[in-house]
Amino acid sequence: MSRPVTAGIPIGPVDVPEVVEALAGADTITPVWRNELGGLTFRLEGAVVRYVKWVAAGTPEIDLRGEAERLTWARRWVTVPRVLELGADDAGAWLVTAEVAGRSAVEPRWVAEPVTAAAAIGAGLRRLHDRLPVDRCPFEWSVETRLARADERIAEGQGPADRSSEYRHLNAVQARARIGDPPRIDRLVVCHGDACVPNTLVHDDGGFAAHVDLGSLGVGDRWADLAVAAWSTEWNYGPGYDGILYDAYGVAPDPERIDYYRLLWDMA
Known part of the structure; x- marks a missing residue:
């Protein structure tokens, strides 16, 4: 069975926050994504194209300032959006970025060509893991930090029905006991932190273009990214494409680490 997808392209009317209308001015405003929270x-389209991420006040799980810092750091080595503006008011916070080339791997074009898209994601x-320097990364996405978040969620009463x-x-x-016994680290890299299908952009020729949504970027085992990236191909394309992603990355599936990091993702 696949994981229920609660994030996606908005369907139907969307209330546009006042600050987004002000940022847009005469530009055309198109809602392009709603996350789980x-x-x-x-998308703001005028003389240039910009993107605005907006989150309501009191949503601590989303740190746009932290994302802006990660984007600014990472774009010295890889293709990610350039930060244009960051702000907050009583209603919420926002992050404005420049457009980068490519289409999201969940756009209809790539949902209809999942083999090509899965290969581009892998x-x-x-490329991300090879190019971002671990020894120069000021951010972490360690098991220890994520276990602390899992403990917070357990304390909040989130149970099996939420997973x-x-x-x-x-x-x-049972779940906490399993994630409390992590496998030995395979290879430390700078992880994306949310390497799900929607966060990869693909060029029209099927080649990888860029990454977006790097709010959790930090140093961790590469399987923390790989396990969830391959898992998300099931949620977005259906079963049978995880092997294509692993092949394109250049790694054989590691069942123990895949299971561990998927459960950690689920809990944290």
């Missing part, structure tokens, strides 16, 4: 991304993730179908048979105690 209600955060919105808008190749792009390998992916693959892990709902585990109660909180």
Whole structure:
């Protein structure tokens, strides 16, 4: 069974925050994404194209200032959006970035060509991992930090019903015990932190273009990214494309690490 997808391209009317209307001016505003926490991304199209990520006040899970810092750091080595503006008011916070070439791997073009898209995602993730310097990265995405977040969620009362179908048979105690025993690190890299299908952009010729949404970027085991990137091909394209992603990355599947990092993702 696949994980329920609660994020996606908005369907139907979207209330545009006042600050987004002000930023747009005479530009055309198009809602392009709504995340699991209600955060919105808008495309502003005029003389130039910009994107605005907006999140309501009181949503601590989304740190746009931290994302801006990560984007600015990473773009010295890889293709990611350039930060144009960052702000906040009583209603929420926003991050404005410049357009980068490519289409999201969940746009209809790539949903209809999942083999090509999955290969681009794998190749792009390998490029990210190879190019970002671990020894110069000021951010981390360690198991220890993520276990602390898992403990917070458990304390908040989130249980099996809040998790992916693959892990709902585990109660909180069982799941916490499993993620408390991590496998040995395979290879430390600077992880994307949310390497799901929508966060890869693909060129029209099928080649990898860029990464977006790097709010959790930091040093961790490469399988923390790989396991979830391959998992997300099931959510967005259906089963059978994970192997294409691993092949394009250049790695054989590691069942132990895949299972561990998927459960950690689910819990944290």
